[in-house]
Amino acid sequence: MIEKPSILVTNDDGIHAKGLRELIEVMRLFGDVTVIAPEVSMSGMSGAVTVDDPLRSVKLSEEPGITVYKCNGTPVDCVKLGFNHLLEKTPDYVVSGINHGANTSISILYSGTMGAAMEGSLHGVPSIGFSLMDFHPDADFGKAKIYAARIFQAVMDNSLPRDTCLNVNIPQGVPKGIKLCRQARGKWSEEFDKRTDPHQRPYFWLSGTFHNSEENARDTDLYALEKSYVSVVPVKVDMTCYETLSSLKTWNF
Amino acid sequence: MIEKPSILVTNDDGIHAKGLRELIEVMRLFGDVTVIAPEVSMSGMSGAVTVDDPLRSVKLSEEPGITVYKCNGTPVDCVKLGFNHLLEKTPDYVVSGINHGANTSISILYSGTMGAAMEGSLHGVPSIGFSLMDFHPDADFGKAKIYAARIFQAVMDNSLPRDTCLNVNIPQGVPKGIKLCRQARGKWSEEFDKRTDPHQRPYFWLSGTFHNSEENARDTDLYALEKSYVSVVPVKVDMTCYETLSSLKTWNF
Numbered sequence: 001m002i003e004k005p006s007i008l009v010t011n012d013d014g015i016h017a018k019g020l021r022e023l024i025e026v027m028r029l030f031g032d033v034t035v036i037a038p039e040v041s042m043s044g045m046s047g048a049v050t051v052d053d054p055l056r057s058v059k060l061s062e063e064p065g066i067t068v069y070k071c072n073g074t075p076v077d078c079v080k081l082g083f084n085h086l087l088e089k090t091p092d093y094v095v096s097g098i099n100h101g102a103n104t105s106i107s108i109l110y111s112g113t114m115g116a117a118m119e120g121s122l123h124g125v126p127s128i129g130f131s132l133m134d135f136h137p138d139a140d141f142g143k144a145k146i147y148a149a150r151i152f153q154a155v156m157d158n159s160l161p162r163d164t165c166l167n168v169n170i171p172q173g174v175p176k177g178i179k180l181c182r183q184a185r186g187k188w189s190e191e192f193d194k195r196t197d198p199h200q201r202p203y204f205w206l207s208g209t210f211h212n213s214e215e216n217a218r219d220t221d222l223y224a225l226e227k228s229y230v231s232v233v234p235v236k237v238d239m240t241c242y243e244t245l246s247s248l249k250t251w252n253f
Numbered sequence: 254m255i256e257k258p259s260i261l262v263t264n265d266d267g268i269h270a271k272g273l274r275e276l277i278e279v280m281r282l283f284g285d286v287t288v289i290a291p292e293v294s295m296s297g298m299s300g301a302v303t304v305d306d307p308l309r310s311v312k313l314s315e316e317p318g319i320t321v322y323k324c325n326g327t328p329v330d331c332v333k334l335g336f337n338h339l340l341e342k343t344p345d346y347v348v349s350g351i352n353h354g355a356n357t358s359i360s361i362l363y364s365g366t367m368g369a370a371m372e373g374s375l376h377g378v379p380s381i382g383f384s385l386m387d388f389h390p391d392a393d394f395g396k397a398k399i400y401a402a403r404i405f406q407a408v409m410d411n412s413l414p415r416d417t418c419l420n421v422n423i424p425q426g427v428p429k430g431i432k433l434c435r436q437a438r439g440k441w442s443e444e445f446d447k448r449t450d451p452h453q454r455p456y457f458w459l460s461g462t463f464h465n466s467e468e469n470a471r472d473t474d475l476y477a478l479e480k481s482y483v484s485v486v487p488v489k490v491d492m493t494c495y496e497t498l499s500s501l502k503t504w505n506f
Contacts, residue, residue, distance in 0.1 A: 046329075047299035047362040054456040055445070076299075076363070081457065084444045106375060108492055109300040110329070115362075122359060122440060154506045163438065164494045180501045182493040185416065187375060191337045192308070203307040204334065234497035237359055240435040241417045244487035253407045253431045 004065075005031035005092040005156070008120070010078045012042040012099065012112025015060075015070045019098035022141040023130060024066070026148045027095060030156070032065050034087055036078040038112075039070040043101075044206075045112035047119070048074045057081055075116035083123050094120025095152065097130035098144055100137065102169050104221045105186035105212070108235065114167055118237050121165040126155050128166045133225060144170040147178070147230045160234075167233040171225050179229040184220035185213040257318075258284035258345040258409070261373070263331045265295040265352065265365025268313075268323045272351035275394040276383060277319070279401045280348060283409070285318050287340055289331040291365075292323040296354075297459075298365035300372070301327045310334055328369035336376050347373025348405065350383035351397055353390065355422050357474045358439035358465070361488065367420055371490050374418040379408050381419045386478060397423040400431070400483045413487075420486040424478050432482040437473035438466040 007027045011020045015037040027033045036057065050073045057071040069086055071078045079094060096116040103111040113129045120127030128151065132144045147170055155166065167183075191208035212222045221231035260280045264273045268290040280286045289310065303326045310324040322339055324331045332347060349369040356364040366382045373380030381404065385397045400423055408419065420436075444461035465475045474484035 041305055044302040044304040045299075046301045046368065048301040049297040049299070049363050049459055051297040051459055052294055054448075054458055056454070056456050077459070080441075080444050080459070084461075085447065085457065106490055109368075109371060109375075109490060110302050115299065118362060122362075124440075150506055154504050158504050161494070161497055161500075164497050178506045180498055182495070182498060183491050185491070187377075188333075191333050194338065195307075201309070203309050204338065205307055206302055206304055206330070206333070208337075232501065234494040234501060235492045236494035236497070237362060237492075238436050238438070239361055239488045239490075239492065241414070241487040241489035242435070244414055244417050244489070245433055245435060247414075248433045248485065248487060251407050251411050253403055 007031045007033050008079065008082045008087065008091040008094045009033055009035045010037050010075055010096050010116045012038065012045060012075045014038050014041045017100060018138060019100050019132065019141060022145055023095060023098045023148065026145050028065060029149060030152060034082065034091065035068040036071055036082045036086060038075060038078060039072055042074050042112045044110050045074045045115060046110050047076050047115035050074060050077050055081060057086060075112040076119045079116050079119040091125060094125050094127040095130065098141055098148065099131035100139055101131065101135040102133040103129065103131040103167060104169050104225060104231065105184040108167055108183060117165040118235065121163055122237060124162065126160040128152065128155060128168060130168045132170045134172050143174055147175060151232065163237045165235050167235050169221060169225055169231045171228050173228065175230045176228045179224035179231055181221040181224050181231045181233050182219055183233050184217065184222040187211050187213055260284045260286050261332065261335045261340065261344040261347045262286055262288045263290050263328055263349050263369045265291065265298060265328045267291050267294045270353060271391060272353050272385065272394060275398055276348060276351045276401065279398045281318060282402060283405060287335065288321040289324055289335045289339060291328060291331060292325055295327050295365045297363050298327045298368060299363050300329050300368040303327060303330050308334060310339060328365040329372045332369050332372040344378060347378050347380040348383065351394055351401065352384035353392055354384065354388040355386040356382065356384040356420060357422050357478060357484065358437040361420055361436060370418040371488065374416055375490060377415065379413040381405065381408060381421060383421045385423045387425050396427055400428060404485065416490045418488050420488050422474055422478055422484045424481050426481065428483045429481045432477035432484055434474040434477050434484045434486050435472055436486050437475040440464050440466055
Protein backbone atom coordinates (compact mmCIF):
# COMPACT_ATOMS: atom_id res chain seq x y z
CA MET A 1 0.00 0.00 0.00
CA ILE A 2 1.32 3.42 -0.90
CA GLU A 3 1.44 5.70 2.12
CA LYS A 4 -0.78 8.72 1.72
CA PRO A 5 0.92 12.09 1.87
CA SER A 6 0.46 14.02 5.10
CA ILE A 7 -0.80 17.55 4.71
CA LEU A 8 -0.74 20.35 7.27
CA VAL A 9 -3.66 22.74 6.67
CA THR A 10 -3.90 26.20 8.24
CA ASN A 11 -5.32 29.64 7.47
CA ASP A 12 -5.53 33.16 8.83
CA ASP A 13 -9.31 33.61 8.94
CA GLY A 14 -9.47 31.21 11.87
CA ILE A 15 -10.72 27.73 12.66
CA HIS A 16 -14.37 28.57 11.96
CA ALA A 17 -13.89 30.04 8.48
CA LYS A 18 -15.74 28.46 5.58
CA GLY A 19 -12.64 28.73 3.38
CA LEU A 20 -10.73 26.46 5.77
CA ARG A 21 -13.47 23.82 5.70
CA GLU A 22 -13.47 23.95 1.92
CA LEU A 23 -9.69 23.53 1.73
CA ILE A 24 -9.86 20.59 4.13
CA GLU A 25 -12.37 18.88 1.83
CA VAL A 26 -9.99 19.27 -1.10
CA MET A 27 -6.93 18.09 0.80
CA ARG A 28 -8.69 14.97 2.06
CA LEU A 29 -8.82 13.84 -1.56
CA PHE A 30 -5.03 13.74 -1.57
CA GLY A 31 -3.90 12.57 1.84
CA ASP A 32 -4.06 12.56 5.61
CA VAL A 33 -4.87 15.99 6.93
CA THR A 34 -3.84 17.71 10.14
CA VAL A 35 -5.51 21.07 10.65
CA ILE A 36 -3.80 23.56 12.96
CA ALA A 37 -5.60 26.87 12.67
CA PRO A 38 -5.87 30.05 14.73
CA GLU A 39 -8.81 30.07 17.14
CA VAL A 40 -9.69 33.65 16.11
CA SER A 41 -9.22 35.72 12.95
CA MET A 42 -5.57 36.50 12.25
CA SER A 43 -6.09 38.48 9.04
CA GLY A 44 -3.24 40.85 8.28
CA MET A 45 -0.85 39.08 10.63
CA SER A 46 1.82 38.59 7.95
CA GLY A 47 4.72 36.48 9.20
CA ALA A 48 4.11 37.49 12.83
CA VAL A 49 5.19 35.14 15.61
CA THR A 50 4.07 35.23 19.23
CA VAL A 51 7.08 36.19 21.33
CA ASP A 52 5.73 37.76 24.50
CA ASP A 53 2.82 35.39 25.28
CA PRO A 54 2.57 31.65 25.81
CA LEU A 55 1.07 29.53 23.06
CA ARG A 56 -1.57 26.88 23.59
CA SER A 57 -3.19 24.36 21.31
CA VAL A 58 -6.26 22.18 21.81
CA LYS A 59 -7.10 19.03 19.86
CA LEU A 60 -10.70 19.47 18.75
CA SER A 61 -11.27 16.18 16.93
CA GLU A 62 -9.52 13.10 15.58
CA GLU A 63 -10.91 10.72 12.99
CA PRO A 64 -9.18 8.47 10.48
CA GLY A 65 -7.48 10.77 7.98
CA ILE A 66 -8.13 14.03 9.79
CA THR A 67 -7.03 15.58 13.07
CA VAL A 68 -7.99 19.14 14.00
CA TYR A 69 -6.28 21.51 16.42
CA LYS A 70 -6.93 25.12 17.25
CA CYS A 71 -4.13 27.37 18.48
CA ASN A 72 -4.16 30.79 20.17
CA GLY A 73 -1.31 32.02 17.98
CA THR A 74 -0.72 33.40 14.50
CA PRO A 75 -0.72 31.36 11.27
CA VAL A 76 3.09 31.11 11.47
CA ASP A 77 2.83 29.93 15.08
CA CYS A 78 0.40 27.23 13.92
CA VAL A 79 2.89 25.95 11.34
CA LYS A 80 5.82 26.07 13.77
CA LEU A 81 3.83 24.27 16.46
CA GLY A 82 2.85 21.62 13.93
CA PHE A 83 6.40 20.92 12.81
CA ASN A 84 7.88 21.03 16.28
CA HIS A 85 5.30 19.41 18.53
CA LEU A 86 1.88 18.44 17.25
CA LEU A 87 2.79 16.31 14.24
CA GLU A 88 4.42 12.93 14.76
CA LYS A 89 6.42 13.29 11.58
CA THR A 90 7.30 16.11 9.21
CA PRO A 91 4.33 16.70 6.91
CA ASP A 92 4.79 16.36 3.16
CA TYR A 93 2.93 19.57 2.34
CA VAL A 94 1.66 22.76 3.95
CA VAL A 95 -1.40 24.49 2.52
CA SER A 96 -2.98 27.68 3.80
CA GLY A 97 -6.41 29.17 3.13
CA ILE A 98 -8.63 29.30 1.28
CA ASN A 99 -8.50 32.94 2.29
CA HIS A 100 -11.63 35.06 2.15
CA GLY A 101 -10.21 37.90 0.03
CA ALA A 102 -7.30 38.30 -2.40
CA ASN A 103 -3.63 38.31 -1.41
CA THR A 104 -2.20 39.84 -4.57
CA SER A 105 0.60 42.33 -5.29
CA ILE A 106 2.13 43.83 -2.14
CA SER A 107 -0.66 42.42 0.03
CA ILE A 108 1.57 39.37 0.30
CA LEU A 109 3.57 41.40 2.83
CA TYR A 110 0.56 41.67 5.16
CA SER A 111 -1.02 38.29 4.50
CA GLY A 112 -1.22 35.73 7.29
CA THR A 113 -2.22 33.16 4.68
CA MET A 114 1.07 33.68 2.88
CA GLY A 115 3.02 34.02 6.14
CA ALA A 116 2.01 30.43 6.88
CA ALA A 117 2.90 29.23 3.37
CA MET A 118 6.34 30.86 3.57
CA GLU A 119 6.88 29.24 6.96
CA GLY A 120 6.09 25.85 5.44
CA SER A 121 8.69 26.45 2.73
CA LEU A 122 11.26 27.43 5.39
CA HIS A 123 10.69 24.00 6.91
CA GLY A 124 11.68 22.44 3.58
CA VAL A 125 8.18 21.38 2.56
CA PRO A 126 6.30 22.34 -0.64
CA SER A 127 3.75 24.93 0.48
CA ILE A 128 0.88 26.84 -1.10
CA GLY A 129 -1.32 29.73 -0.03
CA PHE A 130 -4.79 29.87 -1.62
CA SER A 131 -7.00 32.97 -1.68
CA LEU A 132 -10.39 33.71 -3.24
CA MET A 133 -11.24 37.25 -4.38
CA ASP A 134 -14.34 37.37 -2.21
CA PHE A 135 -14.41 38.64 1.38
CA HIS A 136 -17.91 37.33 2.09
CA PRO A 137 -18.00 34.87 5.04
CA ASP A 138 -20.30 32.67 2.96
CA ALA A 139 -18.39 33.05 -0.32
CA ASP A 140 -18.83 30.38 -3.00
CA PHE A 141 -15.65 28.26 -3.09
CA GLY A 142 -16.93 25.78 -5.67
CA LYS A 143 -14.60 26.69 -8.54
CA ALA A 144 -11.80 27.65 -6.15
CA LYS A 145 -11.73 24.09 -4.83
CA ILE A 146 -11.35 22.63 -8.31
CA TYR A 147 -8.40 24.91 -9.05
CA ALA A 148 -6.88 24.26 -5.61
CA ALA A 149 -6.97 20.53 -6.43
CA ARG A 150 -5.40 21.07 -9.87
CA ILE A 151 -2.60 23.18 -8.50
CA PHE A 152 -1.95 20.90 -5.54
CA GLN A 153 -1.72 17.93 -7.93
CA ALA A 154 0.80 19.85 -10.04
CA VAL A 155 2.91 20.58 -6.95
CA MET A 156 2.77 16.87 -6.02
CA ASP A 157 3.94 16.00 -9.53
CA ASN A 158 6.74 18.57 -9.72
CA SER A 159 7.60 19.61 -6.15
CA LEU A 160 8.97 23.12 -5.51
CA PRO A 161 12.49 24.49 -5.03
CA ARG A 162 13.78 25.05 -1.51
CA ASP A 163 12.56 28.17 0.32
CA THR A 164 9.95 28.83 -2.40
CA CYS A 165 6.17 28.56 -2.13
CA LEU A 166 3.19 29.39 -4.34
CA ASN A 167 0.77 32.29 -3.93
CA VAL A 168 -2.48 31.30 -5.65
CA ASN A 169 -5.32 33.79 -6.10
CA ILE A 170 -8.64 32.74 -7.56
CA PRO A 171 -11.15 35.13 -9.16
CA GLN A 172 -14.85 35.11 -8.40
CA GLY A 173 -17.12 33.31 -10.84
CA VAL A 174 -15.79 30.85 -13.40
CA PRO A 175 -12.02 31.14 -13.98
CA LYS A 176 -10.78 30.94 -17.57
CA GLY A 177 -7.66 29.01 -16.59
CA ILE A 178 -4.33 29.42 -14.81
CA LYS A 179 -1.70 32.11 -15.43
CA LEU A 180 1.84 32.06 -14.07
CA CYS A 181 2.59 35.58 -12.88
CA ARG A 182 4.87 37.90 -11.02
CA GLN A 183 3.77 40.03 -8.08
CA ALA A 184 2.41 43.37 -9.36
CA ARG A 185 3.66 46.65 -7.98
CA GLY A 186 0.92 48.49 -6.19
CA LYS A 187 0.12 50.90 -3.41
CA TRP A 188 -2.54 51.71 -0.87
CA SER A 189 -3.89 55.22 -0.40
CA GLU A 190 -6.20 56.87 2.14
CA GLU A 191 -5.58 53.95 4.37
CA PHE A 192 -7.68 54.92 7.40
CA ASP A 193 -11.25 55.72 8.26
CA LYS A 194 -11.04 58.31 11.07
CA ARG A 195 -13.88 58.33 13.59
CA THR A 196 -14.63 59.84 17.00
CA ASP A 197 -15.64 57.72 19.98
CA PRO A 198 -18.40 58.72 22.49
CA HIS A 199 -15.68 60.32 24.65
CA GLN A 200 -14.68 62.62 21.76
CA ARG A 201 -11.39 60.79 21.19
CA PRO A 202 -10.32 59.98 17.65
CA TYR A 203 -9.68 56.44 16.48
CA PHE A 204 -8.85 54.86 13.14
CA TRP A 205 -9.93 51.81 11.20
CA LEU A 206 -7.49 50.43 8.67
CA SER A 207 -9.21 50.73 5.32
CA GLY A 208 -8.13 52.44 2.11
CA THR A 209 -7.97 51.94 -1.62
CA PHE A 210 -5.53 49.78 -3.53
CA HIS A 211 -3.96 51.01 -6.78
CA ASN A 212 -2.25 48.85 -9.37
CA SER A 213 0.96 50.74 -10.22
CA GLU A 214 1.46 48.94 -13.52
CA GLU A 215 -1.94 48.57 -15.12
CA ASN A 216 -0.47 47.99 -18.56
CA ALA A 217 1.73 45.06 -17.53
CA ARG A 218 0.33 41.73 -18.67
CA ASP A 219 2.51 39.42 -16.62
CA THR A 220 1.24 40.36 -13.15
CA ASP A 221 -1.11 38.64 -10.73
CA LEU A 222 -3.47 41.63 -10.83
CA TYR A 223 -3.74 41.46 -14.61
CA ALA A 224 -4.47 37.72 -14.57
CA LEU A 225 -7.26 38.14 -12.03
CA GLU A 226 -8.71 41.12 -13.86
CA LYS A 227 -8.98 38.84 -16.90
CA SER A 228 -10.63 36.11 -14.77
CA TYR A 229 -7.61 33.80 -14.61
CA VAL A 230 -6.26 32.10 -11.51
CA SER A 231 -2.88 33.70 -10.71
CA VAL A 232 0.05 31.56 -9.56
CA VAL A 233 3.08 33.48 -8.26
CA PRO A 234 6.16 31.60 -7.04
CA VAL A 235 7.36 33.37 -3.88
CA LYS A 236 10.83 33.18 -2.38
CA VAL A 237 11.88 34.03 1.15
CA ASP A 238 15.19 35.53 0.04
CA MET A 239 14.28 39.23 -0.05
CA THR A 240 17.76 40.42 -1.08
CA CYS A 241 17.63 42.89 -3.97
CA TYR A 242 20.63 41.67 -5.97
CA GLU A 243 20.47 44.52 -8.51
CA THR A 244 20.74 47.05 -5.70
CA LEU A 245 23.50 45.02 -4.07
CA SER A 246 25.64 45.63 -7.16
CA SER A 247 24.91 49.34 -7.26
CA LEU A 248 25.64 49.77 -3.55
CA LYS A 249 29.25 48.81 -4.27
CA THR A 250 29.73 52.26 -5.80
CA TRP A 251 28.63 54.02 -2.63
CA ASN A 252 31.10 55.79 -0.41
CA PHE A 253 30.00 54.80 3.07
CA MET B 254 18.03 78.44 4.39
CA ILE B 255 18.02 74.82 3.31
CA GLU B 256 15.02 72.96 4.66
CA LYS B 257 15.98 70.11 6.90
CA PRO B 258 14.89 66.64 5.87
CA SER B 259 11.97 65.20 7.77
CA ILE B 260 12.50 61.77 9.25
CA LEU B 261 9.88 59.34 10.55
CA VAL B 262 11.37 57.15 13.31
CA THR B 263 9.74 53.98 14.58
CA ASN B 264 10.69 50.60 16.04
CA ASP B 265 9.22 47.32 17.23
CA ASP B 266 10.57 47.23 20.78
CA GLY B 267 8.17 50.00 21.72
CA ILE B 268 8.23 53.65 22.71
CA HIS B 269 10.25 53.06 25.89
CA ALA B 270 13.11 51.09 24.33
CA LYS B 271 16.63 52.42 24.70
CA GLY B 272 17.40 51.60 21.07
CA LEU B 273 14.66 53.99 19.94
CA ARG B 274 16.04 56.83 22.05
CA GLU B 275 19.49 56.21 20.63
CA LEU B 276 18.22 56.25 17.05
CA ILE B 277 16.33 59.49 17.72
CA GLU B 278 19.59 61.08 18.91
CA VAL B 279 21.30 60.10 15.67
CA MET B 280 18.46 61.25 13.44
CA ARG B 281 18.26 64.67 15.12
CA LEU B 282 21.73 65.31 13.70
CA PHE B 283 20.25 65.08 10.21
CA GLY B 284 16.78 66.57 10.33
CA ASP B 285 13.40 67.10 11.91
CA VAL B 286 12.21 63.96 13.61
CA THR B 287 8.71 62.60 14.12
CA VAL B 288 8.60 59.50 16.29
CA ILE B 289 5.60 57.20 15.94
CA ALA B 290 6.28 54.06 17.93
CA PRO B 291 4.23 51.21 19.38
CA GLU B 292 3.18 51.76 22.99
CA VAL B 293 4.16 48.19 23.87
CA SER B 294 6.68 45.68 22.52
CA MET B 295 5.82 44.49 19.02
CA SER B 296 8.78 42.15 18.54
CA GLY B 297 8.15 39.45 15.95
CA MET B 298 5.21 41.32 14.43
CA SER B 299 6.65 41.19 10.90
CA GLY B 300 4.53 43.20 8.44
CA ALA B 301 1.38 42.74 10.51
CA VAL B 302 -1.39 45.34 10.27
CA THR B 303 -4.28 45.81 12.68
CA VAL B 304 -7.45 44.89 10.84
CA ASP B 305 -9.96 43.88 13.52
CA ASP B 306 -9.34 46.56 16.15
CA PRO B 307 -9.40 50.36 16.06
CA LEU B 308 -6.10 52.21 16.12
CA ARG B 309 -5.31 55.12 18.40
CA SER B 310 -2.35 57.45 18.68
CA VAL B 311 -1.41 59.95 21.38
CA LYS B 312 0.98 62.88 20.99
CA LEU B 313 3.38 62.60 23.91
CA SER B 314 5.55 65.66 23.29
CA GLU B 315 6.36 68.37 20.78
CA GLU B 316 9.50 70.50 20.74
CA PRO B 317 11.31 72.24 17.89
CA GLY B 318 12.73 69.48 15.70
CA ILE B 319 11.05 66.56 17.42
CA THR B 320 7.48 65.37 17.88
CA VAL B 321 6.68 62.07 19.59
CA TYR B 322 3.58 59.90 19.26
CA LYS B 323 2.76 56.50 20.65
CA CYS B 324 0.34 54.19 18.87
CA ASN B 325 -1.49 51.04 19.98
CA GLY B 326 -0.72 49.29 16.68
CA THR B 327 2.11 47.42 15.01
CA PRO B 328 5.25 48.99 13.51
CA VAL B 329 3.59 48.93 10.06
CA ASP B 330 0.48 50.60 11.52
CA CYS B 331 2.74 53.33 12.94
CA VAL B 332 4.24 54.02 9.52
CA LYS B 333 0.86 53.97 7.78
CA LEU B 334 -0.67 56.28 10.39
CA GLY B 335 2.26 58.66 9.97
CA PHE B 336 1.96 58.89 6.20
CA ASN B 337 -1.82 59.09 6.18
CA HIS B 338 -2.71 61.21 9.19
CA LEU B 339 -0.11 62.30 11.69
CA LEU B 340 2.48 63.95 9.43
CA GLU B 341 1.65 67.21 7.70
CA LYS B 342 3.74 66.24 4.69
CA THR B 343 5.32 63.06 3.36
CA PRO B 344 8.55 62.44 5.29
CA ASP B 345 11.83 62.25 3.39
CA TYR B 346 13.03 59.12 5.21
CA VAL B 347 11.76 56.31 7.40
CA VAL B 348 14.12 54.68 9.89
CA SER B 349 13.30 51.85 12.25
CA GLY B 350 15.16 50.59 15.31
CA ILE B 351 17.69 50.41 16.68
CA ASN B 352 16.40 46.92 17.43
CA HIS B 353 17.57 45.09 20.53
CA GLY B 354 18.71 41.89 18.78
CA ALA B 355 19.75 40.92 15.25
CA ASN B 356 17.41 40.71 12.27
CA THR B 357 19.58 38.65 9.96
CA SER B 358 18.91 35.86 7.47
CA ILE B 359 15.29 34.66 7.45
CA SER B 360 14.54 36.57 10.65
CA ILE B 361 13.68 39.43 8.31
CA LEU B 362 10.39 37.59 7.72
CA TYR B 363 9.42 37.91 11.39
CA SER B 364 10.96 41.29 12.13
CA GLY B 365 8.69 44.19 13.04
CA THR B 366 11.71 46.48 12.62
CA MET B 367 12.03 45.43 8.99
CA GLY B 368 8.25 45.36 8.49
CA ALA B 369 8.28 49.10 9.23
CA ALA B 370 11.25 49.74 6.91
CA MET B 371 9.57 47.85 4.05
CA GLU B 372 6.40 49.83 4.64
CA GLY B 373 8.37 53.07 4.32
CA SER B 374 9.79 51.89 1.00
CA LEU B 375 6.27 51.04 -0.21
CA HIS B 376 5.40 54.67 0.44
CA GLY B 377 8.19 55.69 -1.94
CA VAL B 378 10.59 56.90 0.73
CA PRO B 379 14.18 55.70 1.36
CA SER B 380 13.93 53.53 4.46
CA ILE B 381 16.35 51.68 6.73
CA GLY B 382 15.99 49.17 9.55
CA PHE B 383 18.79 49.11 12.13
CA SER B 384 19.44 46.24 14.55
CA LEU B 385 22.13 45.60 17.14
CA MET B 386 23.22 42.04 17.95
CA ASP B 387 22.43 42.48 21.64
CA PHE B 388 19.07 41.71 23.23
CA HIS B 389 19.91 43.40 26.53
CA PRO B 390 17.46 46.21 27.42
CA ASP B 391 20.46 48.34 28.45
CA ALA B 392 22.68 47.34 25.49
CA ASP B 393 25.53 49.68 24.52
CA PHE B 394 24.54 51.46 21.29
CA GLY B 395 27.64 53.69 21.16
CA LYS B 396 29.27 52.22 18.04
CA ALA B 397 25.90 51.32 16.52
CA LYS B 398 24.97 55.02 16.49
CA ILE B 399 28.12 55.95 14.63
CA TYR B 400 27.43 53.35 11.93
CA ALA B 401 23.76 54.31 11.76
CA ALA B 402 24.85 57.88 11.06
CA ARG B 403 27.36 56.76 8.37
CA ILE B 404 24.81 54.61 6.61
CA PHE B 405 22.05 57.19 6.85
CA GLN B 406 24.39 59.79 5.32
CA ALA B 407 25.18 57.40 2.46
CA VAL B 408 21.45 56.91 1.81
CA MET B 409 20.97 60.70 1.80
CA ASP B 410 23.80 60.99 -0.72
CA ASN B 411 22.66 58.16 -3.01
CA SER B 412 18.97 57.54 -2.29
CA LEU B 413 17.52 54.05 -2.84
CA PRO B 414 15.55 52.44 -5.68
CA ARG B 415 11.77 52.26 -5.45
CA ASP B 416 10.33 49.53 -3.21
CA THR B 417 13.78 48.74 -1.78
CA CYS B 418 15.05 49.38 1.75
CA LEU B 419 18.17 48.52 3.73
CA ASN B 420 18.50 45.93 6.48
CA VAL B 421 21.44 46.97 8.67
CA ASN B 422 22.75 44.70 11.43
CA ILE B 423 25.49 45.83 13.77
CA PRO B 424 27.72 43.49 15.78
CA GLN B 425 28.50 43.93 19.44
CA GLY B 426 31.77 45.58 20.34
CA VAL B 427 33.82 47.58 17.84
CA PRO B 428 32.83 46.88 14.19
CA LYS B 429 35.66 46.49 11.68
CA GLY B 430 33.69 48.25 8.95
CA ILE B 431 30.71 47.77 6.62
CA LYS B 432 30.02 44.80 4.34
CA LEU B 433 27.37 44.71 1.61
CA CYS B 434 25.67 41.33 1.85
CA ARG B 435 22.88 39.08 0.78
CA GLN B 436 20.43 37.47 3.19
CA ALA B 437 21.84 34.12 4.40
CA ARG B 438 19.79 30.96 4.21
CA GLY B 439 19.07 29.63 7.65
CA LYS B 440 16.64 27.68 9.76
CA TRP B 441 15.29 27.46 13.26
CA SER B 442 15.06 24.18 15.15
CA GLU B 443 13.49 23.09 18.44
CA GLU B 444 11.47 26.21 18.35
CA PHE B 445 9.43 25.82 21.54
CA ASP B 446 9.98 25.48 25.25
CA LYS B 447 7.12 23.28 26.47
CA ARG B 448 5.89 23.84 30.03
CA THR B 449 2.96 22.86 32.21
CA ASP B 450 0.81 25.44 33.99
CA PRO B 451 -0.49 25.02 37.60
CA HIS B 452 -3.67 23.48 36.16
CA GLN B 453 -1.63 20.74 34.44
CA ARG B 454 -2.25 22.19 30.99
CA PRO B 455 0.65 22.42 28.53
CA TYR B 456 1.79 25.71 27.04
CA PHE B 457 4.65 26.75 24.79
CA TRP B 458 7.12 29.62 24.64
CA LEU B 459 8.59 30.44 21.26
CA SER B 460 12.31 29.83 21.60
CA GLY B 461 14.68 27.63 19.61
CA THR B 462 18.07 27.61 18.00
CA PHE B 463 19.07 29.27 14.75
CA HIS B 464 21.30 27.50 12.24
CA ASN B 465 23.20 29.13 9.39
CA SER B 466 22.55 26.86 6.37
CA GLU B 467 25.54 28.14 4.43
CA GLU B 468 28.37 28.62 6.87
CA ASN B 469 31.00 28.62 4.15
CA ALA B 470 29.45 31.43 2.13
CA ARG B 471 31.31 34.70 2.53
CA ASP B 472 28.78 37.06 1.01
CA THR B 473 26.03 36.69 3.62
CA ASP B 474 24.90 38.92 6.45
CA LEU B 475 25.65 36.17 8.97
CA TYR B 476 29.24 35.86 7.75
CA ALA B 477 29.81 39.61 7.94
CA LEU B 478 28.55 39.77 11.52
CA GLU B 479 30.54 36.73 12.55
CA LYS B 480 33.63 38.60 11.33
CA SER B 481 32.57 41.72 13.29
CA TYR B 482 31.44 43.77 10.29
CA VAL B 483 28.22 45.73 10.00
CA SER B 484 26.01 43.96 7.43
CA VAL B 485 23.99 45.98 4.91
CA VAL B 486 21.44 43.98 2.89
CA PRO B 487 19.28 45.72 0.29
CA VAL B 488 15.77 44.30 0.62
CA LYS B 489 13.04 44.39 -2.00
CA VAL B 490 9.32 43.93 -1.51
CA ASP B 491 8.92 41.99 -4.76
CA MET B 492 9.02 38.42 -3.48
CA THR B 493 8.48 36.79 -6.88
CA CYS B 494 10.95 33.98 -7.53
CA TYR B 495 11.71 34.66 -11.20
CA GLU B 496 13.84 31.53 -11.64
CA THR B 497 10.95 29.37 -10.48
CA LEU B 498 8.54 31.35 -12.65
CA SER B 499 10.48 30.16 -15.69
CA SER B 500 10.52 26.53 -14.59
CA LEU B 501 6.79 26.54 -13.78
CA LYS B 502 6.14 27.08 -17.48
CA THR B 503 7.04 23.45 -18.06
CA TRP B 504 4.41 22.22 -15.59
CA ASN B 505 1.25 20.54 -16.78
CA PHE B 506 -1.42 22.08 -14.57
